Amino acid sequence: MVSSGIAAIDALTGGLPRGCLTEICGPASSGRTTLLVAALAAATRRGECCVVVDASDVLDPQSAAAAGVELTRLLWVRCGESSPQARLEQLLRAADLLLESGGFGLIALDLGDLPPQTARHIPLTTWFRFRRAVEHTPTVLLAVERQSIAGSCSSLLIKLGSLGSQIREQPMDSQFPAPTHAHLLTGLNIKAELVRSTLNRKPAGSAEITFASKTAWAG
Amino acid sequence: MKNQWPVASTQLPENLTGYLQLGTGYCFMFACIYVPNFPVAAVFRAEPELRSRAVAIFEGKPPLEKVFAVNESASRMGITPGMTKAQAKLCSGLTLRPRSLLQESAAHAALLDCAQSFSPCVEDAAADTVILDLAGMESLFGTLPEIAHNLFRCAADLGLDANIAVASNPEAAVLAARGFSGVTVIPPGKESESLGALPVEVLFAGRESEEREGRKNRDEQKESASLLATLARWGIRSLRALAALPEIALSERLGQEGLRLQQLARGTVSRTLVPVEAPVVFEEAVELEYPIVLLESLAFLLNRLLDQICARLAARALATQELRLTLELQNLAGVDPQLGTFGIPSESDESKSAIESQSPAQHFVSGRQGKFCRTLRLPLPMLDPKLFLKLLQLDLNAHPPGAPILKIHLAAEPARPRSAQGGLFLPPSPEPEKLELTLARIAGLVGEARVGSLELLDTYRAESFRMRRFVPGAAPETNRQKIAAEEKSAVAALRMFRPALRAAVTLENGELVRVVCSKKKEVQGSVLWKAGPWRSSGDWWEREAWARDEWDIALQNADDVALYRLVHDLLGGGWFVEGTYD
Numbered sequence: 001m002v003s004s005g006i007a008a009i010d011a012l013t014g015g016l017p018r019g020c021l022t023e024i025c026g027p028a029s030s031g032r033t034t035l036l037v038a039a040l041a042a043a044t045r046r047g048e049c050c051v052v053v054d055a056s057d058v059l060d061p062q063s064a065a066a067a068g069v070e071l072t073r074l075l076w077v078r079c080g081e082s083s084p085q086a087r088l089e090q091l092l093r094a095a096d097l098l099l100e101s102g103g104f105g106l107i108a109l110d111l112g113d114l115p116p117q118t119a120r121h122i123p124l125t126t127w128f129r130f131r132r133a134v135e136h137t138p139t140v141l142l143a144v145e146r147q148s149i150a151g152s153c154s155s156l157l158i159k160l161g162s163l164g165s166q167i168r169e170q171p172m173d174s175q176f177p178a179p180t181h182a183h184l185l186t187g188l189n190i191k192a193e194l195v196r197s198t199l200n201r202k203p204a205g206s207a208e209i210t211f212a213s214k215t216a217w218a219g
Numbered sequence: 220m221k222n223q224w225p226v227a228s229t230q231l232p233e234n235l236t237g238y239l240q241l242g243t244g245y246c247f248m249f250a251c252i253y254v255p256n257f258p259v260a261a262v263f264r265a266e267p268e269l270r271s272r273a274v275a276i277f278e279g280k281p282p283l284e285k286v287f288a289v290n291e292s293a294s295r296m297g298i299t300p301g302m303t304k305a306q307a308k309l310c311s312g313l314t315l316r317p318r319s320l321l322q323e324s325a326a327h328a329a330l331l332d333c334a335q336s337f338s339p340c341v342e343d344a345a346a347d348t349v350i351l352d353l354a355g356m357e358s359l360f361g362t363l364p365e366i367a368h369n370l371f372r373c374a375a376d377l378g379l380d381a382n383i384a385v386a387s388n389p390e391a392a393v394l395a396a397r398g399f400s401g402v403t404v405i406p407p408g409k410e411s412e413s414l415g416a417l418p419v420e421v422l423f424a425g426r427e428s429e430e431r432e433g434r435k436n437r438d439e440q441k442e443s444a445s446l447l448a449t450l451a452r453w454g455i456r457s458l459r460a461l462a463a464l465p466e467i468a469l470s471e472r473l474g475q476e477g478l479r480l481q482q483l484a485r486g487t488v489s490r491t492l493v494p495v496e497a498p499v500v501f502e503e504a505v506e507l508e509y510p511i512v513l514l515e516s517l518a519f520l521l522n523r524l525l526d527q528i529c530a531r532l533a534a535r536a537l538a539t540q541e542l543r544l545t546l547e548l549q550n551l552a553g554v555d556p557q558l559g560t561f562g563i564p565s566e567s568d569e570s571k572s573a574i575e576s577q578s579p580a581q582h583f584v585s586g587r588q589g590k591f592c593r594t595l596r597l598p599l600p601m602l603d604p605k606l607f608l609k610l611l612q613l614d615l616n617a618h619p620p621g622a623p624i625l626k627i628h629l630a631a632e633p634a635r636p637r638s639a640q641g642g643l644f645l646p647p648s649p650e651p652e653k654l655e656l657t658l659a660r661i662a663g664l665v666g667e668a669r670v671g672s673l674e675l676l677d678t679y680r681a682e683s684f685r686m687r688r689f690v691p692g693a694a695p696e697t698n699r700q701k702i703a704a705e706e707k708s709a710v711a712a713l714r715m716f717r718p719a720l721r722a723a724v725t726l727e728n729g730e731l732v733r734v735v736c737s738k739k740k741e742v743q744g745s746v747l748w749k750a751g752p753w754r755s756s757g758d759w760w761e762r763e764a765w766a767r768d769e770w771d772i773a774l775q776n777a778d779d780v781a782l783y784r785l786v787h788d789l790l791g792g793g794w795f796v797e798g799t800y801d
Contacts, residue, residue: 006709028741029781033712033801047646049691060798061673061684063712071673075689077661078669094661101657103649112714112801138647165748165773165782165800180730183750185771185782188711188800213709215800 001199002046002105002140005038005067008211009158012194016106016140017155020199021131025145026160031190032112032144033063034213035160039106039142041068048105051075051098055084055091056113066216075104084118092126099133099141107134108142116146127153148195157196163189163210187214248353248363248407249389249492252334252370253382253396254326257347258288261326262316264378265505265523269314277304278318287318321504321628329377329531331497336534337370342389342492348396350389352492367402377530386410391486394458397424410486415459419450422458422480446476458484501539501631503527510549510623517546517624518612524629525604525611532633538600539631542607546591547626591620598690599651600634606652613659617667648691658689679755680765681786681797682715711800713784719795722785734774734785734796742783742796744774752787766790771800 001015016022016039026032036052041064043050050073052059057078065071077098079090091109098107111119127150134141143150148157165188194207254260258276263269273292277284284304298307307313327346334341337360340352353366360366367383374381384395387407391414395403398417405413423443449472455461461484469477482488503524511517521544532539595610637651649657661670671686720742725733731749736742749772756766766789773782782800787793 027779027781028714028799029779029801031709031711031801033714034709037712038709049648057717058714058798060713060715061675063710064673065675067710067712071675073691074672075658076671076673076686077665080665080669090665093664097657097660097664101649101653103647103654105647162779162781164780180749180751180770181753183748185750185800188782211709213711215711 003042004035005040005042006035006211008209009035009038009192012192012207012209013156013158013197014199016142017199018138018140019135020155021127021134021141021143021150021153022156022158023143023145023148023150023154024158024160025148027146027162029188030160030162031188031192031213032160033058034067034188034190035158035192036108036110036142036144037064037067037069039140040064040074040108041070043106043140044068044070044073046105047073049073049075049103050106050108051077051104052108052110053077053079053091053094053098054110055079055087056110058110058113063216084114085121088114088118088121092122095130096133099130099139102137102139104139106140106142108144110144111149112144112146114146116149119145119147119149122149124151124153127151152198154196155198157194159193159195161191161193163191165189184217185215187212248385248387249392250337250351250353250367250370250383250385251344251389251392251396252330252349252351252374253384253393254330254347254374254379255382255397255400256288256290257326258318258323259290260347260379261319261323263290263380264326264329264527265319265322266316267378267523269316272314273298273310273312274314274316275302275307276316276318277307279304284317317506317508319504319506321506325503325527326379328497328500328502329379329527329534330374330381331495332531332534333370333373333377333379333381335497336373336536337366340492340494341497343495343497344393348393350392350492352494353385364402364404367404371402373534377534378527386413386486388486388489389492390483390488390490394421394483394486397421405486411459411462411484414484414486415457415462417458419455419458419461419480419484420447422483423447442476446473446480449473499535499537499633501528501531501633502628503630504626504628506626507624510625512623514612514615514619517615517627518608520627521611521629522604522608524627525607528629528631529602529604529607532602532631535633536636537633538602538636540597540600540634541632542595542597542611543630543632544593544595544611545628545630546620546624547628548589548591548620548622549625589622591622593618597655598688599637601652601655602636603652606656609656610659613663617663654689654691679757681767682717713798714801715798716796719786719797722794722796724785724787724794731770731772731785734772734783734794736796739796741776741781742774742799744776746772747775747780748773751785754789756789764790769797 001017003010004016024032024035040050045068054077059076077094079087081087081090095109098104130141131153165185189210189212191208191210259274262274262276273296274290275286275293275298276288278287279285286298286300286302286307288300289298293313296310296313298310298313304315307315323346330349331341331343334349334351338351338353338356342350344350356366360369363385367385370383371381382396382400384392384399384403386392386395386405391405391410394414394417395405398421461481464481466478469481505520505524593614595614658670668686672689673684674687676683676685720736720738723735724731731746733745734743749770751770752768754768758764768787768789770785771782772785773780784797786795786797788795
């Protein structure tokens, strides 16, 4: 197990398992990318090489750098086709090649912006192949999705949800409401649920935690 | 041209250690590597499948092409040098090949590489002959027979069937290499005895190759022929007979040249080597009789060239970090102008590739005068012909030449092989060779510019980054306490929409009320909360000036609330949703 980069998630799951598939799912603004870049930052700080296979070309380099990702140790594969089906195909083929190549500390498959109906087209045999390819290797295979699609092939399933945003308001002396530029988005409140973990003999049942992320400019 | 002299059996004395300290004085030892029938050997090196066939090499301008050299099988069929190509063609089962100076020059370079992989003191005696000084080599490479056999094996690895001879002086080594096939080791003091069985023609063998190269004038040719005729008239057929002649009488009849030949026959001529510093150039080329069109056929030839180059690099204990492939194309004038888009680089292609060259591993170098050039740059020195072939294949699949290929030229830039110390506790890292191949395959899948590592640019402009080639560096020293401290806070990340989504924004009294993106249905709804605008601008002194207002907004979707970054382009005048906080 290695650190996910977020202490609360580590406390919930025990960390991200090496040689296993971990799924992170949730809707938009639920903290999936926050968790992904935190895991990338932790892995690159350990000196490991990481890959993000980005089906929708959504990674923000500024956010990754702000989260502490060492960009020189991060390989970014940007799938470039216009149709979601073609992008999914590129992602799967690139993932196959990277798993075959080996040597990466973390391989992240970002399917978060693909339509769920497209992502569900990935046959279970593909996930099973990925799981077998990553087994007995020191690689953490991470899939970011809207909904869980890998079924029992994933060893760890974390479901994320938003509990709202943190907003800081500049105190104003006047009786009028503060103007919009006096507000500042300072972070997200995130709820994380451990839906499935096949790694230790814990009783069946999910566990929940909440944690907060802060924006790069929040200070 | 076949070897004209009777072949003696390989002479290997049983115990040859300690030659360098024999007797009271220090005894030098020299090795000679001789490639018989060099023009044919150069062709065999380039096309090994021809070894079992009858082959004749021709040269000259059509229609006056003449047979220049033949192998033994062709000679048995009655083909001799000097025949016209038309005559030789009448012989069925004969393979004809044009003489290729490029192949001969590559074979000669390989011969020098072979010699220099054993000794730093190498004399380039002729195109087919090199002489090595073996002084001090015993402690490195073993006994003299072992060195000779290793030289033989090294030459064979480089595609050359060579004769190796070791003797106490260079001339005796050269004569033995030219006279005996295989490996010959002559003990010091036994030169006359060992060389005695050779025919006198062997003394003029070096001159024959010079004649072939045209380096010898007609007077010298006549002199050689008359000397040989005189010796034949006297009944002198072997070196033993020549060595036994009385010196004064020989000098009276043949002059100083006769004495020199006798000393050569006795193996007593001693001289110092004239060492050469061979240029470290690794180039191989193939000229094709018929143009090839398919990339599979090209891959077959590239495989052979890569094997040869890698064998030469390995002989010099070098690797390569850059491979340059140059293809000469046929009939560019007749090629469809649209082919430029398929691979024959045009000016615009060049400028484009110059921009892209910062990230991808392969890129155009030049593309003029019917030449198609590709350069394969590697992050680390490597020496794996299979890997190079796959990388070149992937590159040529992405950038096909676009016209039939007439000539293939491959050059490798030598580099010192990398040395790395592995460690049990080092973090996992991909193997450079595997990684390079994987990156090339992924680049073929998604595009060269869409795979690599990131580099942030020093500007406030949005999307200010560029893709670079992914080269994982050395792992930093991990400080667990520092890592633990950094892990405590998570940073909210933005998920970009590329390209940014154009939005229809409803304003009431200058306030954002509703945002609708027609392209992405989930990005629409009434604005629950907003912060901004944060105004920024830049590059106003250039054409690509930019100015924008940024808002952070929360939108109420059908199911839940999502946070977005909304941008108002102050110069273009549109509204865009740039990404979502996730």
